Amino acid sequence: MALQAASWVPSTLSIAKEGKGIAIKETSLFGAALPTSLKAEFNPCFNKELRKKLSISPIKAQTAAATPAVNQSSSDNKKTLRKGSVIITGASSGLGLATAKALAETGKWHVIMACRNFLKAEKAAKSVGIPKENYTVMHLDLASLESVRQFVDTFRRSGRPLDVLVCNAAVYLPTAKEPTFTADGFELSVGTNHLGHFLLSRLLLDDLKQSDYPQKRCIIVGSITGNTNTLAGNVPPKANLGDLRGLAGGLNGVGSSSMIDGGEFDGAKAYKDSKVCNMLTMQELHRRYHEETGISFASLYPGCIAETGLFREHVPLFRLLFPPFQKYITKGYVSEEEAGKRLAQVVSDPSLSKSGVYWSWNNNSSSFENQLSKEASDSEKARKLWEVSEKLVGLA
Ligand code: LMG
Ligand code: NDP
């Protein structure tokens, strides 16, 4: 079992060298053995894919970027890397904001905060002390495909290069009894978390391709709760995309179900399903574009950031008990600051440049390549998801 929060993992988990995956000798929770059904499914095809290539991408000569990646300092002839340019969706709170802060503080990154609430994002940036010259807020509402297209236009008109895209924003509606919908009529959690980001990343691929930055990356935030090879992923309701019949029907709750698998609406399940879509999309992007473009695609589980805005719709008792539960019982808790540093590593650390990887951290905060669940690494499902999603967002 690949326990992604890994608080009780280090003693039982050994991470083999490059590409050999993760070998679990024995795993238990509070001393009780976990069922074998929870063990990580070892997927040789996926691992082969991961092994295929280290993604230190070839540095190609480029002409389109606004600023050259390497500035020649005339005085001492020393080569310095220009500031990287990174778009982070949902950077107005939680993980996105903490990542923006961590990157901007280094002075090496200009962060484009792609947010639905312009004023909130400005205030958030100021409140955490991000230097003015290191960020720009641009409006993006992922719950509207038109807004996604407008954002891409605005970004292009800004003349900034795009070196890294971070698809981070998400909504979680665990207490909703009835589905709500995006401007285009998709169930809100999958519409925002998956379809909005799917269109965004597809449109911005061209911009990433044109970047002359040494390492260009596209990161989609995943989660442990979408992975049924973990304990957290087995807390009901479990993620399951089924045969994607609801998604193929448009997720509109009218002619078809509002759930991807065609079932009854369940807000917690819709969120977990959307995270599976995020992780599948990252792998499909990797298969289709990594070799050709040199872009590295990655996903991650940053740890349980139990106090973010993600839980704003949950019952107050949950919001009260969840942080101590994660801190003292599961030990999967991480602060926003720590989680932000982890995502910032995936953005900029040269040692995390491998493509097609789902990153996690152990309780010493060292990163490792984690194993996705069977469904979240199913390449046939990833292909089907890609094709259905393309139709829904108007790309096919
Ligand atoms: C459902 O809520 C929603 O109803 C549904 O719509 C959907 O959204 C779903 O998955 C999403 O959630 C269920 C949720 C709400 O209840 C739970 O699943 C409980 C989990 C809540 C986690 C808090 C546990 C509290 C533990 C106490 C922590 C104190 C820490 C102190 C530190 C001690 C140091 C030693 O329920 C609630 O929000 C109310 C929660 C009421 C919980 C009652 C407490 C029971 C105590 C249980 C102990 C927990 C141990 C868990 C171990 C599990 C082992 C397998
Ligand atoms: P937050 O709610 O704090 O942050 C979510 C961000 O997404 C907010 O900035 C929010 O904007 C933005 N957002 C929501 N809807 C839209 C939209 N339609 N258009 C644009 N932006 C939108 O939650 P987290 O920081 O916890 O979540 C960030 C990511 O981390 C998510 O992908 C989540 O799935 C993932 N994650 C979180 C974990 C956790 O324990 N918290 C664990 C694992 C993964 P606004 O400020 O306007 O509401």
Ligand code: PMR
């Ligand atoms: Mg979970 C290994 C222990 C572990 C971890 C790392 C998480 C992470 N959770 C764990 C265990 C448990 N959770 C257990 C044993 C329970 C039953 C008591 C439990 C319950 C629970 C609930 C009700 N957990 C939750 C919820 C939520 O509503 C959150 C959710 O599922 O959102 C989709 C959640 C989470 N648990 C996590 C993480 C990271 C979440 C936040 C969701 C996410 O971002 O994916």
